[in-house]
Amino acid sequence: MAELNGSPVSLEDLQTLALTNYGHFTSMRVDDGVIRGLSLHMERLVRDSRLVFGAELDPEKVLGYVRQAVAHQSGSFNIRITVFDPALEMGHPGVEAHPQVLVTSRPTGAMPPPPLKAKTFSFSRDLAVVKHMGLFGQLHLRRKAQLAGYDDAIFVESDGRVSEGGTWNLGFVDEAGTVVWPDAPVLPGVTMQLLQQAHEQTTTAPVTLADLPRMRAAFATNTSIGVRSISKIDAVEFDSDDPVLDTLRKAYAGLPDERL
Template sequence: MAELNGAPVSFEALQNLALTNYGHFTSMRVEDQKVRGLSLHLDRLVRDARTVFDADLDPDRIQAYIRHAVGERTGSFVTRVTVFDPDLDLGHPAAAGRPQILVTARAAAALPAPALTVKTFPFSRDTPQVKHLALFSQLKLRRAAQLAGFDDAAFTEHDGRISEGGTWNMAFITEEDTVVWPEADVLPGVTMHLLRQAYDRTAHAPVTLDDLPAMRAAFSTNTSVGVRAITTVDDTPFDTRHPVLDTLRKLYAAVPGEQL
Protein backbone atom coordinates (compact mmCIF):
# COMPACT_ATOMS: atom_id res chain seq x y z
CA MET A 1 0.00 0.00 0.00
CA ALA A 2 1.41 3.36 -1.07
CA GLU A 3 -0.70 6.45 -1.68
CA LEU A 4 0.32 10.02 -2.43
CA ASN A 5 -2.31 12.57 -1.44
CA GLY A 6 -4.96 9.86 -1.35
CA ALA A 7 -4.19 8.30 -4.76
CA PRO A 8 -1.80 5.57 -5.94
CA VAL A 9 1.71 7.00 -6.00
CA SER A 10 3.47 7.24 -9.35
CA PHE A 11 6.86 5.77 -10.17
CA GLU A 12 8.15 9.25 -11.00
CA ALA A 13 7.28 10.58 -7.55
CA LEU A 14 8.95 7.65 -5.80
CA GLN A 15 11.99 8.02 -8.06
CA ASN A 16 12.35 11.66 -7.07
CA LEU A 17 12.04 10.76 -3.39
CA ALA A 18 14.71 8.06 -3.73
CA LEU A 19 17.13 10.29 -5.63
CA THR A 20 16.83 13.45 -3.54
CA ASN A 21 15.91 12.02 -0.10
CA TYR A 22 14.81 15.43 1.20
CA GLY A 23 11.83 15.47 3.53
CA HIS A 24 10.59 14.20 6.85
CA PHE A 25 8.30 11.51 8.21
CA THR A 26 6.65 9.85 11.17
CA SER A 27 5.82 6.19 11.76
CA MET A 28 2.85 4.93 13.78
CA ARG A 29 1.87 1.52 15.05
CA VAL A 30 -1.80 1.03 14.21
CA GLU A 31 -3.80 -1.43 16.28
CA ASP A 32 -7.38 -2.01 15.18
CA GLN A 33 -7.60 1.42 13.54
CA LYS A 34 -6.21 3.25 16.58
CA VAL A 35 -2.85 4.90 17.26
CA ARG A 36 -1.32 5.83 20.60
CA GLY A 37 -0.29 9.46 20.42
CA LEU A 38 -1.86 10.08 17.01
CA SER A 39 -2.28 13.79 17.71
CA LEU A 40 1.42 13.99 18.68
CA HIS A 41 2.41 12.35 15.38
CA LEU A 42 0.28 14.86 13.46
CA ASP A 43 1.77 17.73 15.46
CA ARG A 44 5.24 16.46 14.54
CA LEU A 45 4.41 16.44 10.82
CA VAL A 46 3.04 19.98 10.96
CA ARG A 47 5.99 21.25 13.01
CA ASP A 48 8.64 19.57 10.86
CA ALA A 49 7.05 20.80 7.61
CA ARG A 50 7.61 24.36 8.79
CA THR A 51 11.28 23.59 9.48
CA VAL A 52 11.98 21.55 6.34
CA PHE A 53 9.76 23.29 3.78
CA ASP A 54 8.65 26.52 5.45
CA ALA A 55 5.13 25.30 4.71
CA ASP A 56 1.96 24.74 6.70
CA LEU A 57 0.23 21.35 6.63
CA ASP A 58 -3.37 20.72 7.60
CA PRO A 59 -3.42 17.92 10.22
CA ASP A 60 -6.99 17.01 9.31
CA ARG A 61 -5.95 16.54 5.68
CA ILE A 62 -3.03 14.33 6.75
CA GLN A 63 -5.32 12.21 8.89
CA ALA A 64 -7.80 11.87 6.04
CA TYR A 65 -5.04 10.58 3.75
CA ILE A 66 -3.95 8.07 6.40
CA ARG A 67 -7.51 6.90 6.91
CA HIS A 68 -8.04 6.53 3.16
CA ALA A 69 -4.83 4.56 2.66
CA VAL A 70 -5.45 2.26 5.62
CA GLY A 71 -9.05 1.61 4.64
CA GLU A 72 -10.71 -1.14 6.66
CA ARG A 73 -7.45 -2.91 7.47
CA THR A 74 -7.53 -4.43 10.96
CA GLY A 75 -4.98 -5.94 13.32
CA SER A 76 -1.54 -4.45 14.01
CA PHE A 77 0.69 -2.84 11.41
CA VAL A 78 2.99 0.16 11.06
CA THR A 79 2.06 3.03 8.79
CA ARG A 80 4.54 5.68 7.76
CA VAL A 81 3.69 9.19 6.62
CA THR A 82 6.46 10.73 4.51
CA VAL A 83 6.33 14.41 3.58
CA PHE A 84 8.31 15.41 0.49
CA ASP A 85 8.09 17.54 -2.64
CA PRO A 86 7.96 15.35 -5.81
CA ASP A 87 9.01 18.37 -7.88
CA LEU A 88 12.14 19.12 -5.88
CA ASP A 89 15.14 19.87 -8.10
CA LEU A 90 18.43 18.68 -6.64
CA GLY A 91 20.14 21.81 -7.93
CA HIS A 92 17.50 24.20 -6.56
CA PRO A 93 16.20 22.92 -3.20
CA ALA A 94 15.20 26.44 -2.21
CA ALA A 95 12.28 26.06 -4.62
CA ALA A 96 10.87 23.11 -2.67
CA GLY A 97 7.76 24.35 -0.96
CA ARG A 98 4.84 22.17 -1.99
CA PRO A 99 5.15 19.17 0.31
CA GLN A 100 2.96 16.15 -0.48
CA ILE A 101 1.78 13.31 1.76
CA LEU A 102 2.94 9.75 1.08
CA VAL A 103 1.35 7.01 3.21
CA THR A 104 2.82 3.50 3.26
CA ALA A 105 2.43 0.47 5.52
CA ARG A 106 4.43 -2.54 6.65
CA ALA A 107 3.92 -5.44 9.01
CA ALA A 108 4.29 -4.81 12.74
CA ALA A 109 6.70 -6.89 14.80
CA ALA A 110 5.38 -8.94 17.69
CA LEU A 111 5.63 -7.39 21.16
CA PRO A 112 7.62 -7.40 23.33
CA ALA A 113 10.59 -7.21 20.98
CA PRO A 114 13.69 -9.24 21.92
CA ALA A 115 16.35 -7.52 24.01
CA LEU A 116 18.98 -5.50 22.22
CA THR A 117 22.78 -5.32 22.41
CA VAL A 118 24.15 -1.86 21.69
CA LYS A 119 27.53 -0.43 20.70
CA THR A 120 28.17 3.29 21.19
CA PHE A 121 29.75 5.68 18.70
CA PRO A 122 30.56 9.39 18.94
CA PHE A 123 27.96 10.98 16.68
CA SER A 124 25.48 13.86 16.64
CA ARG A 125 22.51 13.81 14.27
CA ASP A 126 21.98 16.76 11.97
CA THR A 127 18.89 18.75 13.01
CA PRO A 128 17.99 16.22 15.71
CA GLN A 129 14.64 17.83 16.52
CA VAL A 130 13.33 16.83 13.06
CA LYS A 131 12.49 13.26 12.05
CA HIS A 132 14.05 13.74 8.63
CA LEU A 133 14.86 11.30 5.85
CA ALA A 134 18.66 11.55 6.01
CA LEU A 135 19.46 8.17 7.58
CA PHE A 136 22.79 7.37 5.90
CA SER A 137 24.98 8.15 8.91
CA GLN A 138 22.75 6.27 11.35
CA LEU A 139 22.56 3.22 9.10
CA LYS A 140 26.31 3.30 8.53
CA LEU A 141 26.87 3.12 12.30
CA ARG A 142 24.16 0.46 12.71
CA ARG A 143 26.01 -1.59 10.11
CA ALA A 144 29.31 -1.05 11.93
CA ALA A 145 27.72 -2.15 15.20
CA GLN A 146 26.31 -5.30 13.61
CA LEU A 147 29.66 -6.13 11.98
CA ALA A 148 31.16 -5.87 15.48
CA GLY A 149 28.62 -8.38 16.82
CA PHE A 150 26.02 -6.02 18.29
CA ASP A 151 22.39 -5.47 17.29
CA ASP A 152 22.40 -1.70 16.96
CA ALA A 153 24.22 1.57 17.55
CA ALA A 154 23.72 4.32 20.11
CA PHE A 155 25.34 7.72 20.08
CA THR A 156 27.42 9.88 22.40
CA GLU A 157 27.89 13.63 22.09
CA HIS A 158 31.29 15.34 21.85
CA ASP A 159 31.27 15.83 25.63
CA GLY A 160 30.60 12.13 26.32
CA ARG A 161 26.88 12.35 27.06
CA ILE A 162 24.74 9.50 25.74
CA SER A 163 21.94 10.71 23.47
CA GLU A 164 19.87 8.20 21.46
CA GLY A 165 19.89 5.36 18.98
CA GLY A 166 19.62 5.70 15.23
CA THR A 167 15.85 5.19 15.14
CA TRP A 168 14.94 5.15 18.82
CA ASN A 169 15.17 6.99 22.10
CA MET A 170 16.76 5.33 25.10
CA ALA A 171 16.55 5.54 28.87
CA PHE A 172 17.99 3.97 32.00
CA ILE A 173 16.57 2.68 35.28
CA THR A 174 18.34 3.51 38.53
CA GLU A 175 18.59 1.53 41.77
CA GLU A 176 15.72 3.71 43.08
CA ASP A 177 13.51 2.69 40.09
CA THR A 178 13.75 6.14 38.55
CA VAL A 179 13.70 6.25 34.75
CA VAL A 180 16.43 8.61 33.54
CA TRP A 181 16.10 10.03 30.03
CA PRO A 182 19.46 11.33 28.77
CA GLU A 183 19.76 15.08 28.61
CA ALA A 184 21.00 15.70 25.09
CA ASP A 185 19.83 16.92 21.69
CA VAL A 186 17.59 14.03 20.65
CA LEU A 187 14.53 13.50 18.53
CA PRO A 188 11.47 14.20 20.70
CA GLY A 189 9.97 10.74 20.36
CA VAL A 190 6.23 10.22 20.72
CA THR A 191 6.64 6.97 22.66
CA MET A 192 9.15 8.65 24.96
CA HIS A 193 6.67 11.46 25.57
CA LEU A 194 3.83 9.05 26.40
CA LEU A 195 6.02 7.05 28.79
CA ARG A 196 7.23 10.18 30.58
CA GLN A 197 3.61 11.12 31.13
CA ALA A 198 2.61 7.65 32.31
CA TYR A 199 5.46 6.90 34.74
CA ASP A 200 5.83 9.25 37.72
CA ARG A 201 9.41 8.52 38.74
CA THR A 202 11.12 10.15 35.79
CA ALA A 203 14.21 12.32 35.49
CA HIS A 204 15.88 14.19 32.65
CA ALA A 205 19.62 14.32 33.30
CA PRO A 206 23.01 13.90 31.63
CA VAL A 207 24.12 10.26 31.35
CA THR A 208 27.69 9.37 30.38
CA LEU A 209 29.35 6.03 29.71
CA ASP A 210 30.96 6.28 33.15
CA ASP A 211 27.48 6.44 34.70
CA LEU A 212 26.33 3.14 33.17
CA PRO A 213 27.66 0.70 35.79
CA ALA A 214 25.40 2.39 38.37
CA MET A 215 22.29 1.84 36.24
CA ARG A 216 20.22 -1.30 36.78
CA ALA A 217 18.43 -1.55 33.42
CA ALA A 218 18.23 0.15 30.05
CA PHE A 219 15.69 0.22 27.24
CA SER A 220 14.92 1.69 23.84
CA THR A 221 11.59 3.13 22.72
CA ASN A 222 9.84 3.89 19.49
CA THR A 223 6.36 3.42 18.09
CA SER A 224 7.15 0.05 16.50
CA VAL A 225 8.57 -1.70 19.58
CA GLY A 226 7.15 0.23 22.53
CA VAL A 227 9.58 -0.64 25.34
CA ARG A 228 12.52 -2.83 24.29
CA ALA A 229 15.02 -3.99 26.89
CA ILE A 230 18.74 -3.44 26.27
CA THR A 231 21.02 -6.30 27.31
CA THR A 232 24.35 -4.48 27.06
CA VAL A 233 25.74 -1.10 26.12
CA ASP A 234 29.28 -1.80 24.95
CA ASP A 235 30.52 -4.12 27.73
CA THR A 236 28.12 -2.94 30.46
CA PRO A 237 25.37 -5.51 31.18
CA PHE A 238 21.82 -4.70 32.28
CA ASP A 239 18.94 -6.60 33.84
CA THR A 240 16.46 -7.35 31.05
CA ARG A 241 13.91 -8.63 33.58
CA HIS A 242 13.87 -5.59 35.79
CA PRO A 243 10.32 -5.12 37.14
CA VAL A 244 10.15 -1.49 36.00
CA LEU A 245 10.44 -2.66 32.40
CA ASP A 246 7.28 -4.70 32.81
CA THR A 247 5.60 -1.75 34.52
CA LEU A 248 6.48 0.53 31.63
CA ARG A 249 5.17 -1.96 29.07
CA LYS A 250 1.87 -2.22 30.93
CA LEU A 251 1.57 1.55 31.27
CA TYR A 252 2.26 2.02 27.58
CA ALA A 253 -0.24 -0.68 26.62
CA ALA A 254 -2.83 1.12 28.75
CA VAL A 255 -2.43 4.41 26.87
CA PRO A 256 -5.70 4.77 24.95
CA GLY A 257 -5.36 4.80 21.20
CA GLU A 258 -6.81 7.64 19.14
CA GLN A 259 -9.13 6.68 16.29
CA LEU A 260 -7.78 7.20 12.78
Protein backbone atom coordinates in the same frame (compact mmCIF):
# COMPACT_ATOMS: atom_id res chain seq x y z
CA MET B 1 0.55 -0.08 -0.34
CA ALA B 2 1.68 3.42 -1.27
CA GLU B 3 -0.47 6.47 -1.99
CA LEU B 4 0.55 10.06 -2.65
CA ASN B 5 -2.13 12.60 -1.66
CA GLY B 6 -4.72 9.83 -1.78
CA SER B 7 -3.77 8.47 -5.24
CA PRO B 8 -1.49 5.62 -6.35
CA VAL B 9 2.08 6.87 -6.35
CA SER B 10 4.07 6.88 -9.58
CA LEU B 11 7.73 5.99 -10.14
CA GLU B 12 8.36 9.56 -11.25
CA ASP B 13 7.00 10.88 -7.94
CA LEU B 14 9.30 8.57 -6.00
CA GLN B 15 12.45 9.64 -7.85
CA THR B 16 12.82 12.67 -5.61
CA LEU B 17 12.86 10.43 -2.55
CA ALA B 18 15.66 8.35 -4.06
CA LEU B 19 17.71 11.14 -5.66
CA THR B 20 17.18 14.19 -3.43
CA ASN B 21 16.03 12.53 -0.18
CA TYR B 22 14.80 15.75 1.44
CA GLY B 23 11.78 15.59 3.69
CA HIS B 24 10.47 14.28 7.01
CA PHE B 25 8.19 11.53 8.26
CA THR B 26 6.50 9.86 11.18
CA SER B 27 5.79 6.18 11.76
CA MET B 28 2.80 4.87 13.71
CA ARG B 29 1.78 1.41 14.88
CA VAL B 30 -1.88 0.57 14.39
CA ASP B 31 -3.49 -2.05 16.64
CA ASP B 32 -7.11 -2.77 15.64
CA GLY B 33 -7.62 0.83 14.54
CA VAL B 34 -5.95 2.35 17.62
CA ILE B 35 -2.78 4.48 17.49
CA ARG B 36 -1.06 5.53 20.71
CA GLY B 37 -0.12 9.20 20.54
CA LEU B 38 -1.92 9.88 17.25
CA SER B 39 -2.34 13.57 18.06
CA LEU B 40 1.38 13.86 18.89
CA HIS B 41 2.26 12.30 15.53
CA MET B 42 0.11 14.89 13.77
CA GLU B 43 1.69 17.70 15.80
CA ARG B 44 5.11 16.42 14.77
CA LEU B 45 4.23 16.49 11.07
CA VAL B 46 2.89 20.04 11.30
CA ARG B 47 5.91 21.27 13.29
CA ASP B 48 8.45 19.56 11.06
CA SER B 49 6.82 20.87 7.87
CA ARG B 50 7.38 24.38 9.17
CA LEU B 51 11.02 23.61 10.02
CA VAL B 52 11.89 21.64 6.88
CA PHE B 53 9.78 23.40 4.23
CA GLY B 54 8.53 26.63 5.78
CA ALA B 55 5.05 25.42 4.87
CA GLU B 56 1.83 24.64 6.71
CA LEU B 57 0.42 21.12 6.72
CA ASP B 58 -3.27 20.37 7.32
CA PRO B 59 -3.41 17.48 9.84
CA GLU B 60 -7.04 16.68 9.03
CA LYS B 61 -6.19 16.30 5.36
CA VAL B 62 -3.27 14.03 6.30
CA LEU B 63 -5.54 11.88 8.45
CA GLY B 64 -7.97 11.63 5.54
CA TYR B 65 -5.20 10.27 3.31
CA VAL B 66 -4.20 7.77 5.98
CA ARG B 67 -7.73 6.53 6.59
CA GLN B 68 -8.29 6.03 2.88
CA ALA B 69 -4.98 4.22 2.40
CA VAL B 70 -5.54 1.68 5.19
CA ALA B 71 -9.33 1.38 5.00
CA HIS B 72 -9.16 -2.33 4.14
CA GLN B 73 -6.39 -3.30 6.59
CA SER B 74 -7.06 -4.79 10.01
CA GLY B 75 -5.10 -6.15 12.96
CA SER B 76 -1.65 -4.73 13.68
CA PHE B 77 0.58 -2.98 11.16
CA ASN B 78 2.81 0.08 10.79
CA ILE B 79 1.99 3.24 8.87
CA ARG B 80 4.63 5.66 7.66
CA ILE B 81 3.65 9.18 6.59
CA THR B 82 6.40 10.80 4.53
CA VAL B 83 6.21 14.50 3.67
CA PHE B 84 8.27 15.66 0.68
CA ASP B 85 8.05 17.80 -2.46
CA PRO B 86 8.37 15.68 -5.64
CA ALA B 87 9.26 18.83 -7.61
CA LEU B 88 12.16 19.85 -5.36
CA GLU B 89 15.53 19.64 -7.12
CA MET B 90 18.85 18.97 -5.44
CA GLY B 91 20.38 22.08 -7.00
CA HIS B 92 17.54 24.40 -5.97
CA PRO B 93 16.22 23.42 -2.53
CA GLY B 94 15.57 27.08 -1.69
CA VAL B 95 12.58 27.47 -3.99
CA GLU B 96 9.07 27.68 -2.54
CA ALA B 97 8.11 24.18 -1.46
CA HIS B 98 4.79 22.43 -1.87
CA PRO B 99 5.06 19.36 0.38
CA GLN B 100 3.01 16.29 -0.50
CA VAL B 101 1.94 13.35 1.67
CA LEU B 102 3.03 9.79 0.95
CA VAL B 103 1.35 7.04 3.00
CA THR B 104 2.84 3.56 3.12
CA SER B 105 2.23 0.54 5.36
CA ARG B 106 4.16 -2.57 6.33
CA PRO B 107 3.72 -5.53 8.69
CA THR B 108 4.72 -5.17 12.32
CA GLY B 109 6.06 -7.58 14.90
CA ALA B 110 4.94 -8.55 18.37
CA MET B 111 5.64 -6.22 21.31
CA PRO B 112 7.97 -6.15 23.04
CA PRO B 113 10.74 -7.59 20.85
CA PRO B 114 13.56 -9.52 22.54
CA PRO B 115 16.30 -7.57 24.36
CA LEU B 116 18.92 -5.95 22.15
CA LYS B 117 22.65 -5.39 22.44
CA ALA B 118 23.99 -1.97 21.40
CA LYS B 119 27.41 -0.57 20.57
CA THR B 120 28.26 3.09 21.12
CA PHE B 121 29.67 5.43 18.48
CA SER B 122 30.61 9.09 18.48
CA PHE B 123 27.88 10.67 16.34
CA SER B 124 25.46 13.62 16.28
CA ARG B 125 22.36 13.59 14.09
CA ASP B 126 21.73 16.57 11.85
CA LEU B 127 18.83 18.63 13.20
CA ALA B 128 18.06 16.04 15.85
CA VAL B 129 14.70 17.60 16.74
CA VAL B 130 13.30 16.60 13.30
CA LYS B 131 12.43 13.06 12.20
CA HIS B 132 13.94 13.65 8.79
CA MET B 133 14.76 11.31 5.93
CA GLY B 134 18.56 11.66 6.14
CA LEU B 135 19.23 8.21 7.64
CA PHE B 136 22.58 7.35 6.06
CA GLY B 137 24.67 8.07 9.15
CA GLN B 138 22.37 6.10 11.44
CA LEU B 139 22.12 3.10 9.13
CA HIS B 140 25.87 3.10 8.49
CA LEU B 141 26.52 2.86 12.24
CA ARG B 142 23.77 0.26 12.67
CA ARG B 143 25.55 -1.80 10.02
CA LYS B 144 28.91 -1.38 11.79
CA ALA B 145 27.32 -2.42 15.07
CA GLN B 146 25.78 -5.53 13.54
CA LEU B 147 29.04 -6.48 11.85
CA ALA B 148 30.64 -6.26 15.32
CA GLY B 149 28.08 -8.69 16.77
CA TYR B 150 25.58 -6.17 18.20
CA ASP B 151 22.01 -5.37 17.18
CA ASP B 152 22.13 -1.58 16.89
CA ALA B 153 24.05 1.62 17.56
CA ILE B 154 23.86 4.18 20.36
CA PHE B 155 25.16 7.69 19.76
CA VAL B 156 27.52 9.66 21.99
CA GLU B 157 27.90 13.43 21.61
CA SER B 158 31.33 15.06 21.32
CA ASP B 159 31.05 16.17 24.97
CA GLY B 160 30.59 12.55 26.11
CA ARG B 161 26.84 12.57 26.67
CA VAL B 162 24.90 9.52 25.52
CA SER B 163 21.96 10.62 23.37
CA GLU B 164 19.80 8.11 21.47
CA GLY B 165 19.75 4.93 19.43
CA GLY B 166 19.74 4.27 15.71
CA THR B 167 16.03 5.00 15.22
CA TRP B 168 14.78 5.04 18.81
CA ASN B 169 14.96 6.93 22.07
CA LEU B 170 17.09 5.63 24.90
CA GLY B 171 16.19 5.42 28.57
CA PHE B 172 17.72 4.05 31.75
CA VAL B 173 16.62 2.92 35.21
CA ASP B 174 18.98 4.12 37.94
CA GLU B 175 19.81 2.44 41.27
CA ALA B 176 16.81 4.09 42.96
CA GLY B 177 14.40 2.86 40.28
CA THR B 178 13.98 6.27 38.63
CA VAL B 179 13.62 6.37 34.85
CA VAL B 180 16.37 8.57 33.41
CA TRP B 181 16.11 10.05 29.92
CA PRO B 182 19.44 11.38 28.57
CA ASP B 183 19.74 15.15 28.49
CA ALA B 184 21.23 15.51 25.01
CA PRO B 185 20.17 16.46 21.46
CA VAL B 186 17.55 13.80 20.68
CA LEU B 187 14.42 13.36 18.64
CA PRO B 188 11.40 14.09 20.87
CA GLY B 189 9.93 10.66 20.23
CA VAL B 190 6.20 10.16 20.64
CA THR B 191 6.59 7.00 22.75
CA MET B 192 9.13 8.76 24.97
CA GLN B 193 6.78 11.72 25.47
CA LEU B 194 3.87 9.45 26.35
CA LEU B 195 5.96 7.54 28.90
CA GLN B 196 7.24 10.77 30.45
CA GLN B 197 3.62 11.78 31.02
CA ALA B 198 2.44 8.35 32.24
CA HIS B 199 5.29 7.42 34.60
CA GLU B 200 5.73 9.64 37.65
CA GLN B 201 9.22 8.61 38.77
CA THR B 202 10.99 10.10 35.75
CA THR B 203 13.80 12.60 35.23
CA THR B 204 15.97 13.98 32.43
CA ALA B 205 19.69 14.25 33.16
CA PRO B 206 23.06 14.00 31.40
CA VAL B 207 24.26 10.40 31.08
CA THR B 208 27.85 9.57 30.12
CA LEU B 209 29.53 6.27 29.36
CA ALA B 210 31.04 6.37 32.85
CA ASP B 211 27.49 6.43 34.30
CA LEU B 212 26.36 3.22 32.58
CA PRO B 213 27.64 0.73 35.20
CA ARG B 214 25.53 2.56 37.80
CA MET B 215 22.30 1.96 35.89
CA ARG B 216 20.08 -1.02 36.74
CA ALA B 217 18.46 -1.28 33.34
CA ALA B 218 18.40 0.28 29.88
CA PHE B 219 15.69 0.32 27.25
CA ALA B 220 14.74 1.55 23.78
CA THR B 221 11.43 3.15 22.82
CA ASN B 222 9.61 3.95 19.62
CA THR B 223 6.16 3.40 18.19
CA SER B 224 7.04 0.05 16.58
CA ILE B 225 8.67 -1.57 19.61
CA GLY B 226 7.04 0.11 22.61
CA VAL B 227 9.50 -0.48 25.47
CA ARG B 228 12.32 -2.83 24.47
CA SER B 229 14.92 -4.02 26.98
CA ILE B 230 18.60 -3.45 26.28
CA SER B 231 20.71 -6.27 27.68
CA LYS B 232 24.13 -4.82 26.88
CA ILE B 233 25.79 -1.55 25.85
CA ASP B 234 29.39 -2.13 24.84
CA ALA B 235 30.71 -4.31 27.70
CA VAL B 236 28.16 -3.15 30.29
CA GLU B 237 25.32 -5.61 30.95
CA PHE B 238 21.85 -4.70 32.24
CA ASP B 239 18.92 -6.54 33.80
CA SER B 240 16.48 -7.16 30.96
CA ASP B 241 13.76 -8.17 33.44
CA ASP B 242 13.94 -5.17 35.77
CA PRO B 243 10.43 -4.62 37.21
CA VAL B 244 10.44 -0.94 36.22
CA LEU B 245 10.47 -2.00 32.56
CA ASP B 246 7.31 -4.02 33.11
CA THR B 247 5.75 -1.00 34.85
CA LEU B 248 6.57 1.15 31.82
CA ARG B 249 5.05 -1.38 29.43
CA LYS B 250 1.86 -1.53 31.47
CA ALA B 251 1.69 2.28 31.60
CA TYR B 252 2.13 2.44 27.83
CA ALA B 253 -0.50 -0.24 27.21
CA GLY B 254 -2.93 1.59 29.49
CA LEU B 255 -2.79 4.93 27.68
CA PRO B 256 -6.11 6.32 26.39
CA ASP B 257 -7.05 5.02 22.95
CA GLU B 258 -6.83 7.35 19.95
CA ARG B 259 -8.75 5.80 17.10
CA LEU B 260 -7.67 6.43 13.54
